[in-house]
Amino acid sequence: MSPSRSSLPGLLELQGVDSRLLTTVNRARQLQTAESVAALLQRRAQAVAASRELDAVVTAAEEGVTAAEAKVEEIRAKITRDETRLNAGGTSKELMGIQHQIATLVAQRDAAEEAQLAAMDRAEEAAADRQRKLPLLRAADAEARTAVAERDAELAELKTEHERLSAERARLAASFPDPALLARYDELRTARGGGRIAVARYENGTCGACGTRLSPADAATLEATPEAVVPQCPECSVMLVL
Ligand SMILES: [Zn+2]
Numbered sequence: 290m291s292p293s294r295s296s297l298p299g300l301l302e303l304q305g306v307d308s309r310l311l312t313t314v315n316r317a318r319q320l321q322t323a324e325s326v327a328a329l330l331q332r333r334a335q336a337v338a339a340s341r342e343l344d345a346v347v348t349a350a351e352e353g354v355t356a357a358e359a360k361v362e363e364i365r366a367k368i369t370r371d372e373t374r375l376n377a378g379g380t381s382k383e384l385m386g387i388q389h390q391i392a393t394l395v396a397q398r399d400a401a402e403e404a405q406l407a408a409m410d411r412a413e414e415a416a417a418d419r420q421r422k423l424p425l426l427r428a429a430d431a432e433a434r435t436a437v438a439e440r441d442a443e444l445a446e447l448k449t450e451h452e453r454l455s456a457e458r459a460r461l462a463a464s465f466p467d468p469a470l471l472a473r474y475d476e477l478r479t480a481r482g483g484g485r486i487a488v489a490r491y492e493n494g495t496c497g498a499c500g501t502r503l504s505p506a507d508a509a510t511l512e513a514t515p516e517a518v519v520p521q522c523p524e525c526s527v528m529l530v531l
Pocket residue numbers: 496497498499500501522523524525526527
């Protein structure tokens with residue numbers, strides 16, 4: 290059986306569903322490859338890495354303070370020990386030796402105390418730097434998380450919509466009375482990469498698919514299409530509902 294044009298208007302509804310299906314697919318594809326989300330995710334990864342680095346700097350600086358304190362304590366203990374020995378007395382040679390050692394230790398202690406202060410300064414600076422940068426990093430992280438959550442929510446909605454439209458399409462196709470016309474419709478729709486309009490209204494001398502306003506001669510030919518033939522746009526080949 291060849292397609293007949295009597296069922297053609299029924300295809301407009303199917304075309305509407307197919308167009309909406311295509312829109313959901315395109316939108317989902319657009320969301321999945323969106324530059325903005327990719328850029329935000331990259332910023333988020335950088336923010337996470339940067340905040341880990343800041344943590345490491347702070348930890349290292351704190352360890353530096355602990356080590357410097359230990360060093361000072363160690364030298365102070367040695368000085369105390371030598372002073373005790375000095376007070377216990379001995380030969381003048383021994384006492385001179387101890388005094389010399391104490392002088393050396395005092396110089397070492399002064400240097401260690403200076404190093405301790407410098408370590409404390411570094412730790413303070415590291416903590417302040419972290420304090421300053423962390424809110425920005427957290428904001429970048431939160432922004433990316435929100436963008437991803439919003440995208441995922443929209444994708445979920447699109448999936449639901451796609452399922453609903455697919456079911457509607459199946460229902461419309463199953464009940465369509467002219468299988469040959471349906472086959473022609475699907476052929477036109479999926480031609481050249483697919484996603485094409487296959488049926489449209491012809492109104493005011495204009496094709497509803499490509500928007501071409503037909504010349505008077507073309508319009509006359511189209512309008513005189515025999516009943517047994519499915520009218521088609523001379524420009525884009527869609528089937529036209531006259
Ligand atoms: Zn056209």
